[in-house]
Amino acid sequence: MNADQIIAMTEGGGIVWLLLAAFVVLCVFLGVRIVPQSEKFVVERFGRLRAVLGPGINFIIPFLDRVRHKISILERQLPNASQDAITSDNVLVQVETSVFYRILEPEKTVYRIRDVDAAIATTVAGIVRAEIGKMELDEVQSNRAQLISEIKASVEDAVDDWGIEVTRAEILDVNLDQATRDAMLQQLNAERARRAQVTEAEGKRRAVELQADAELYAAQKAAEARRVQADAEAYATGVVAEAIKNNGLEAAQYQVALKQVEALVKVGEGAGKQTVLLPAAVLDAFGDAFTMLKGGR
Structure with missing residues (x-):
């Protein structure tokens, strides 16, 4: 073996080592996954769910396992949505809602629903209509906190299979058509007039009661004066009788x-x-x- 052959073999061995080192680096690069605190990674192997990687350093099998989905677990807010609803007393209202949620189980969200935001928005709209249909307009206005609680509970039950937690649901506004507003304004004015009449009547009744109390007080004092006078006369009579008895x-x-x-x-x-x-x-x-x-x- 001459020098040229030795040099050729040496160069060939160096290339192999270089290729081997590159392969090891690639395996480490593909096998080590660092997941941020605010995310979870969904790993597949040959198209099937293999694992869900949590925050921190994780290891997978290179070339076999692939990170298919990177899901944020931060709380999200759906865009404000408005939907029409009819109360039990047949009043048309327009309800503006807002929903906050976060993903707890990414494997369910990824493989069971395609557009999670649209699905939640549709679910909320249906539940809002159903819940408002059970209540009268006055109850919708006065029991908004109870209505929000019922909507949140119903939405949570509906999206539970999607691996989602509804953190908050809000009713931002309840709008009425102009005819209903005019009718409510007339009702409000009538109620104010009724209260004014009641207040005036109560004032007159109170004045009569005070006058009667004053007359009763005067009569009581007059009776006391007569009683004192009668006691004085009785005392004088007693003195005379005592004098007659003694003298x-x-x-x-x-x-x-x-x-x-x-x-x-x-x-x-x-x-x-x-x-x-x-x-x-x-x-x-x-x-x-x-x-x-x-x-x-």
Whole structure:
């Protein structure tokens, strides 16, 4: 073997090594997959599902396994959609909705549904119509939170086979046609007028109640005054009775004489005071009173 042959063999061996090294590098490049935190990779082998790769470093068999789908697991928002619906009291409303979701099982999403956004949008539209059809217009306006909760639960059940989680569903607006708006405005004005009348009636009733309370209070005070006066008169009578009891007949005669004297004084002060006619017993009354007065002293 001459030098030329040795050189040729050496060059041939170097090429082989170079090819072998290149093959190893290619296998490593094809066999190692680094998956980002926000994604999952769907791996196929000969057209069949082989595995789902999670975030981090993953290994596959080069030339046999292929990463067919790279699925983002971030939360997504469907474009705002508007659909018509009819309430149970036959009112046409236009509902604007928005749905947020994220993919939990990429293998189901990839192999069971083609256009996931369109499928979810269609599902939401049907569920919104069905749920609003069970409610009256007033309930749709006042129970929006309950309606959103029911729509979200129904959508979750419908998309469960697609490996999707519905994170949030929102009803952005409920629009009415012009005729319905005019009717609601008339109803609102009538309700305001009714409330004003009720308020005025309640005010009048309250005024009557206050007047009645005032009259009752005045009557109670008058009754208390009469009761006090009666108690005073009863007390005076008791004092006289006690005096009669203690002093006998003389005290009673003294009181009667005083009353007669007072009556004569009033007569003398009248318009006919120039001439006074006195009964015969008056002098005796004066005498008795004077005698009793001296005896009392």
